[in-house]
Amino acid sequence: MPHKNPYVRPDTAVLTRGFDPALSVGSARPAVFRSSTYVFTSPEAAERAFAIMGGREQALPGEHVDLIYSRFNHPNAEILEEQIIPLEPGAQAAAAFNSGMAAIMTSILAFARPGDHIVYTVPLYGGTQHFIHGFLEPFGIRGAAVRAGQTAQLAEAIRATPNLRIVLIETPANPTLVMTGIRDAVSAAAQLDPRPLVMVDNTFLGPAFQHPLTHGADIVLYSATKYLGGFSDMLGGVALTSDTEHIRQIKSKRGLFGNILQPDECWILDSRLPTVPLRMNRAGKNAQRIAERLASHRNIRRIYYPSLFDDPEQARIRDAQCDYPGAIISIDLKGGKPAAFEFLRSLHLARNAVSLGGVETLVCHPKSTTHSSVSEEELEIAGVTDGLVRVSVGIEDWRDLLADFERALDLAG
Ligand SMILES: Cc1ncc(COP(=O)(O)O)c(C=O)c1O
Incomplete structure (x- = not known):
């Protein structure tokens, strides 16, 4: 039986x-x-x-x-x-x-x-x-x-x-x-x-x-x-x-x-x-495609995304405990806060809101929002700079999102 x-x-x-x-x-x-x-x-x-x-x-x-x-x-x-x-x-x-x-x-x-x-x-x-x-x-x-x-x-x-x-x-x-x-x-x-x-x-x-x-x-x-x-x-x-x-x-x-x-x-x-697995897989695939393509954009000072880690200890920890890099990307823009704000204003598809993990793509400027009550010393530890924007990638078609990000990054020069 x-x-x-x-x-x-x-x-x-x-x-x-x-x-x-x-x-x-x-x-x-x-x-x-x-x-x-x-x-x-x-x-x-x-x-x-x-x-x-x-x-x-x-x-x-x-x-x-x-x-x-x-x-x-x-x-x-x-x-x-x-x-x-x-x-x-x-x-x-x-x-x-x-x-x-x-x-x-x-x-x-x-x-x-x-x-x-x-x-x-x-x-x-x-x-x-x-x-x-x-x-x-x-x-x-x-x-x-x-x-x-x-x-x-x-x-x-x-x-x-x-x-x-x-x-x-x-x-x-x-x-x-x-x-x-x-x-x-x-x-x-x-x-x-x-x-x-x-x-x-x-x-x-x-x-x-x-x-x-x-x-x-x-x-x-x-x-x-x-x-x-x-x-x-x-x-x-x-x-x-x-x-x-x-x-x-x-x-x-x-x-x-x-x-x-x-x-x-x-x-x-x-x-x-x-x-949950369907949504996270789709959002994660979108994010990886987008992060790896945006990495070389001329207006980006640094991009934070697990598949792009260059520190060997971080790569070791990632490989030991993560199956996939996930759907959050942070982007540090060369032009500081004015560039970050221009980037947020210029996006047509991604919405400027805090929180993350939804089916829709959300972007925010941590230093002036989620981390605004944090001391300068803690901001430094957290790596929260004036030019940093956090992106929670959703399940839209990644090609539309990539085009939206590229256009807004070009304008944020
Ligand atoms: C990592 C993490 N833990 C906990 C919380 C708190 O969750 P909630 O807003 O549902 O109370 C948040 C909210 O942003 C978070 O990002």
Whole structure:
């Protein structure tokens, strides 16, 4: 007799696993359950559900546990969390949040206590950096920054930082795509007892092109607002772990903070999952074709794109952990800010907006927008110059985008 659940590849699993039509009156695709509370099958079942939710008892394999209340859990979150697991190799469990910041904040607060330290790479998404400086540090959780890509310095910081609980890596870093070795950080963390958790913000290349859990990371974090959502029409966040106990701890804080993703948004995000690899592949191919052709344009001082890395250490990290270079390109224009602004004004197809990962091409000037509150010193570390423009390449026909970029670059001389 054929096995009922044979191994299938991620693109198949995302469409065939994690959703049981029998639980949704036979609906072939998930329905939306817009309910805030759930009727218990018995008082005993209610007691058991609360004991499991509170971590006092463990669910048995295959046990049906009653739902309680939608701040803790609801069917659309369960479906989304089951269906996203195959997209992240190595993941055993997931938790959905109402933004990427909510996923990052809740995962950190699930494990770090006052007196603990976090080592983190810089540059880091501005919101995360603000969370560390503006909330965690006054709260008694100290941060120690290490430049992205500095393998030896990161290992030394992990070795020397007292009470180290979390190593937080964002790779590639925004906006210059500097990469940090995930396996290098995991090896350094493994020398310590107790071992700090390694968390990776995988928003730029995951889940299609970079798989941190397979390199030994403990927790992968996403702004689902980007490639997972894919249409620049919703906010969301996801945490995925290889250890189900870690997700249980994260969900316990999520229930307290009330930042679970709402049923409608879970349903939308779930409907986007089967096309994540398609969209990321198409956008990535577009970006590679465009970046490699633009590289020699006379008005470009420097182009940042992983297949064009010339630093051997960066190329080593890229080859060790990335399957493809992704769909973000940054361009440093020779003419500085006036040239960057002229370039943005002259584009007809690419739209001038922050964010990334949508099907449409977006461009922004980080120094005056996303990084405008960052100090000069941090801008220098991040490589954010006056002439830098970040491009999130979409799924349009790459030849039209290339023509748009070339024309606008000619005008930005
Ligand atoms: C790398 C990265 N992480 C996290 C976030 C935060 O995500 P959200 O805006 O969904 O809260 C962003 C947003 O731009 C990001 O680029």
